[in-house]
Structures are given as C-alpha cells and as structure tokens.
Amino acid sequence: MEHRLIANLKENYQIIFNNISLLEQAFTHSSYVNEHRNLHISDNERLEFLGDAVLELLVSRFLFQTYPNVSEGKLTKLRAAIVREDSLASFAKECEFDQFIRLGKGEENSGGRKRASLLCDLFESFLGAVYLDQGLEVVEGFLAQVIFPKVIAGAFSHEMxxxxxxxxxxxxxxxxxxxxxxxxxxxxxxxxxxxxxxxxxxxxxxxxxxxxxxxxxxxxxxxxxxxxxx
Amino acid sequence: MEHRLIANLKENYQIIFNNISLLEQAFTHSSYVNEHRNLHISDNERLEFLGDAVLELLVSRFLFQTYPNVSEGKLTKLRAAIVREDSLASFAKECEFDQFIRLGKGEENSGGRKRASLLCDLFESFLGAVYLDQGLEVVEGFLAQVIFPKVIAGAFSHEMxxxxxxxxxxxxxxxxxxxxxxxxxxxxxxxxxxxxxxxxxxxxxxxxxxxxxxxxxxxxxxxxxxxxxx
Structure with missing residues (x-):
C-alpha cells in the first residue's frame, strides 16, 4: 500500500514526505494498533488532534482573505459547513485515502473503511502529518487543490x-x-x-x-x- | 487610550504594531460602531473569527509538543479547558485589555466591559490582529507569556x-x-x-x-x- 500512497501524493499533490513513519502513523487506525501490539506502533489520533486545528486555521485564513466584506456570522457558518464530518470524509475519499488506511480486522469487517467518522479523522491526521513534516504552507497548497476551489465554486454556500x-x-x-x-x-x-x-x-x-x-x-x-x- | 495600549503591548509583551488601525479594530466592539456610523470604522468580529483559529492551532501545537505521551482524548479536554470563554476572559483581564475596548454607551452602561463573552471575543480579536500584523510566531511568543506557563503549572489539569x-x-x-x-x-x-x-x-x-x-x-x-x- 505504501508505495502507491507515496506515488499518489507525489503525482496528484506534489507532496513528498521526509519522514515516512509520520505518513504511516497518519494512516494507522487504533484498531490496527490494538491487533498488532508487538509492532509498537502509534495510531493516528494525536495527529488528528493537531490536524484538526491546522485545518481550522487555514480554512479560516482562506475565508477571511477571500471574502473581505462578509460578516463574521456568515464566515463562521461557512467554515462549519466546510470542516464538518461528511465534508471531510468526502475529501478523504476523493483523495483515495480510504484505500490506504490500516485497520484491524473487526473494524474492516464492520465497514470501517467507508465510515464517515473514520475517514474524517483520517483526513485530519493526514493534515497533521503534512504539517509536522512540511509546514503550514504545504498544507495550504494541498487544501488549495482539494477544498478551496469547491468553496469558491459555491459548493458550501450558494451565495458565496x-x-x-x-x-x-x-x-x-x-x-x-x-x-x-x-x-x-x-x-x-x-x-x-x-x-x-x-x-x-x-x-x-x-x-x-x-x-x-x-x-x-x-x-x-x-x-x-x-x-x-x- | 491608544497610547497607553501601545505602551502596554510594547513593555509587557514586546509587541509593536505596524498597522495601528488593525489594533484599533481589534479593540472596537460592534456597539461602538453602531453608535458612530459616521466614522466608517469596522468592529472586531471578523478578527475574532480569525483569532479563534490562530489560538486553536497554537494551543494544539503547544500541547502536542509539550506532552508527547498524552492521549488525544486528554489533549482535547485540556485544549477545551484552555480556550473556553471564562479562561480567555481572564487572560484578557490579566493583560488589562478590558481598559481599552471601545464600547457603545448602552453596552457600557449594562456592564459590557466586565462581561466574559465580550472579553473572550476581545482576546481572540487581538490575537487575530497580531497574527495579521506580525505573523504566527509573534502570537506564539505572546501566548508563551500569557497562557503556556499556566498550562505547564497545571492550572487547567492537575495531572499535567x-x-x-x-x-x-x-x-x-x-x-x-x-x-x-x-x-x-x-x-x-x-x-x-x-x-x-x-x-x-x-x-x-x-x-x-x-x-x-x-x-x-x-x-x-x-x-x-x-x-x-x-
């Protein structure tokens, strides 16, 4: 899986990780860690914590700059629509991240690979890993390909x-x-x-x-x- | 009021604004704008929108780095305790920001200057203004004086x-x-x-x-x- 993911990121988003283990961690669900305790690996939850905040700032900055005359109330509604669970899950699927997540067997059998909450967390943990490995501007470049054009096209609010x-x-x-x-x-x-x-x-x-x-x-x-x- | 605020920021936090009008905007409540429509000034609500996200990222990054072995669940709880309304209001008071906010008369008479929600918004809009004027690292330097030492001292979670x-x-x-x-x-x-x-x-x-x-x-x-x- 790893080589295809690395090639996907390079070809589609011009992202080349320095620390591949961070990328692996971003794509490791806690159910996989629980079933492979002997490997001593970490799940993606802490990266998700960080990525969530990185996403919040970059979306906020984008909206603030793109809509200089829009009120705080409307910006807040728009931000909430962009970063909500099903939006992030659909971005993760569009990037084909669902193909690369490492799941435990139980999670796999119960359909975890298609679950919106899991895909949303995966998207955020990926952003956290890119942030740590490459910095804020590279995450922004990624969002400028995956999210911002949709915002501009009115996918989250027709009036925008x-x-x-x-x-x-x-x-x-x-x-x-x-x-x-x-x-x-x-x-x-x-x-x-x-x-x-x-x-x-x-x-x-x-x-x-x-x-x-x-x-x-x-x-x-x-x-x-x-x-x-x- | 302006000169005392500028002196306060310089002396206590080593922050010197380039664009003073951004600083003024951060300290302008919507009630003041409503009573002075002839001045054509903007209130601090859009800066608050941005500052909220800047704070979220910097607190998250600080917690992520400071507690490398703490779970996502505990980090999330700790972050919520730090960025909640009454915490931010008390930081704003500690920085004496309540002295400098421009309020409308009605808001002033009803005790707005002491209201936690107003002080919390003020703290965030100040961070938004510093971010736009000086960048992320200067905001971090400010938080490293005002918030992070309290986190480290266990003010938000004794077990930390x-x-x-x-x-x-x-x-x-x-x-x-x-x-x-x-x-x-x-x-x-x-x-x-x-x-x-x-x-x-x-x-x-x-x-x-x-x-x-x-x-x-x-x-x-x-x-x-x-x-x-x-």
Missing part, C-alpha cells in the same frame, strides 16, 4: 458563488455580455498563479488572482461586485 | 503538572532530595530559552528546555517521568 451573483446583478437591467479573460499566469506547476479580468460589454469591471483559473475568475467577479456596490 | 507528579513518584520509596538546576540560558529578552537539569539525590534523571525557567523545569520533570516509566 461570485460569478453567479455578478451575472444576476448585471442582467437585472437586461442582457449583457460578461467575459472573463486570463491575462497572466506565473510560477511553477505546484505553485501557479493566475490573473483574470472580467468585462461587461467590453468594459473592464473587475480583476482577480488565484491558484487556479476558476479561483481567479471568482476573485475577479468578487472585485467587480464590490466596485458595483460602491 | 509534571513537577508535582515527579515528586509523588520519587517519594513513594521514602524521602529524596529533588533539585532543579538551570544550566544554560540563551537568546534576546523577547525570545529567551532556558535549559534545566533535574537531579534526584545528586543523580541526573532528566533534562528540559523552555521559554521560561518554570517551563524548562516542567519539561525536565516530564523527561524524568518518561525515563522512569520505561
């Missing part, structure tokens, strides 16, 4: 989808042509940044930057909305 | 006080002489580190380091306990 809202606002007065143009992209593949401009009937109304084309477009739409509201 | 536990363990077999010796201190005043050794009847049984003498002694006691338990 700026492109949709901009369209609604602009088309109130009748049909207009809204056009997003990629004007620059820069940086290596794992840390690429995109700059986008949004035009309404050929008039520049907003600019934005982000770690993907979609995120840059959403940022440009958000910028346009702020200018329109002034 | 290593010096008390070491004494209990060693004196089970009769009276012994336990001696903590400061062997090194290094670094500038705002980032000083201490190294301590603990001796039992003149035999070296543990070593520890920390950001204060007390914390180094607790770390040495923890180290001794781990060696004894092996």
């Amino acid at each position: 989808d700026h492109k949709t809202r901009l369209q609604e606002v602009l088309q109130k007065a009748g049909d207009v042509n809204i056009d997003y143009r990629l004007v620059k992209e820069e940086g290596p593949a794992h840390d690429r940044h995109f700059w986008t401009e949004v035009y309404c009937d050929e008039v520049l109304i907003g600019q934005g930057t982000g770690r993907s084309k979609k995120m840059a477009e959403q940022a440009a739409a958000s910028d346009a909305l702020q200018r329109l509201e002034k | 006080d290593h010096k008390t536990r070491l004494q209990e363990v060693l004196q089970k077999a009769g009276d012994v002489n336990i001696d903590y010796r400061l062997v090194k201190e290094e670094g500038p005043a705002h980032d000083r580190h201490f190294w301590t050794e603990v001796y039992c009847d003149e035999v070296l049984i543990g070593q520890g380091t920390g950001r204060s003498k007390k914390m180094a002694e607790q770390a040495a006691a923890s180290d001794a306990l781990q060696r004894l338990e092996k």
